[in-house]
Amino acid sequence: MAFRTLYKTLFTVDILHSYFLDDGLSSYLAMNDDEKKVQLKKYNFLDYINVIPSYATQAALRNHKLVLRKGQDSFRILGSVIEENNKFKLNRFLENDLKLTFLVYIKDYLFDNYTELTKTDNKLYYFSNIKPATEADPYSYIPLSSLNDLITDDFLLTEESTRQLWFDMEQDNIRAEITKRLDLVAELDSDDLVTDEGKQILDQSIQKEQGRGLLGIIELQMIGDNTMDVIEIDSTDPDDIKSFLLEPIPEYKLHFENRKTIWKYIKKSDANELETSSVKPLTRNGFIEIDPDTDFSGPLPTDIDKYIFPNPTANIIKQVTDENTNITTTYSEIFI
Incomplete structure (x- = not known):
């Protein structure tokens, strides 16, 4: 008997840019669905940006039977599922605090020219369904695809938050690696975040990646703030806790504004x-x-x-x- 593995979408992140999608003075956001389809036919976000899972996330995708797929206007994560009580249960349980982290790199050297964003050393853009403890209110969460929100400098972290984010991500990467890392960041511990030397090491590591085109980070936790969840957790039976796909599937969006x-x-x-x-x-x-x-x-x-x-x-x-x-x-x- 042949067995078929069923994969369903866990979440989607649309990546749009008005520079490519507007038609002269006709804004993509103001177009009807048919007009948007025409614009999207000649659009591919990979022409100007790449999205790469962190090392720890690559390991998490393998371990949890998750798959990354990139399309012309979005990327999505699919999970191995089985149908149960008219819902789709993930074959591998996804923990509440499991984070999937993706680094956003600029590929087009003209990106800064046609994009309405500020780039600053030691600060990264952060698109997430959770708020870092070091960030103040009001805080800008990753926009939902159903909204017309544009990416602005509101998504730019403070230097303190950027260092904490980078440290946490690198710690996750270190734990996922088989061999020992031989760089200065790998030698840091949490106490070093408040020392001048620790800050300098982290800043230099961040700047190095910014020099390679790093713009920011997309990070989605399975159970997010303010019901911005990626999955549903069923803990009715403590001995058989399950994770299910949400319906409708969460769909997020990064829509960059064109420069004026x-x-x-x-x-x-x-x-x-x-x-x-x-x-x-x-x-x-x-x-x-x-x-x-x-x-x-x-x-x-x-x-x-x-x-x-x-x-x-x-x-x-x-x-x-x-x-x-x-x-x-x-x-x-x-x-x-």
Whole structure:
């Protein structure tokens, strides 16, 4: 007799970006379902980001019969299940405090140019259904897919929280490894988190990964805060505690916002520069038409009808800080 192993989705994380999904001034979030499907056909989050399970999570996936699958607009974790009382029970029990941790790495060197985020040394973005003890309220949990929340700097941890997160993750990795680690982080214990030397070692380790493109961490605990659970635990029988898939399946989302810039048109042959009076979004798809009479402030060249106004690419971004107001303006330069 042949036996078939049944796998069902445990949870899904959508990864979206308005730079790729907006169509000119038409926001992806405002599109109807059919329009969104059209945009998603030419979209693949792996073009600009990669999601890699931590070493400890790779071991946890193997030990708990869980599988990682990446699609064009999301990744998901599937679990081996059997049907029981019209629900799906996981073949391997998932503990309440089991965490699955995924490192988010930037692959596209232009990501910072077209993404509305702040990157800071020693600070990582954290997307989770649990709040670190070192974080204050209000705290931003990983958004649900059903919401229109965008990823902002609210998801950026403090330096203290980032060091604690990195230390905890590395401790999990060390416990999952067969051979002994030979780096300085492996020699730290919890007391070192408050020492200058310990902080320096952790900061250097974090910065090293940031240099490789690390943006942040997705971490989901099986039983989360505020009923943001990944699974259902049935402890009716203390001798036979079970874990079940939730219905509906939890679906989370990281939706990155595209950067908005002042568009500066530079015509070197006439020594002219024209700036838009307000910021406009950077998008890879669609076209945003420029109307000189409404989009530019100040006097226009007499031969303005001969000018062309292409949309900028993400290649040339410049930030200028005003010495008097300390306000920083981001420009896209377009040579015409």
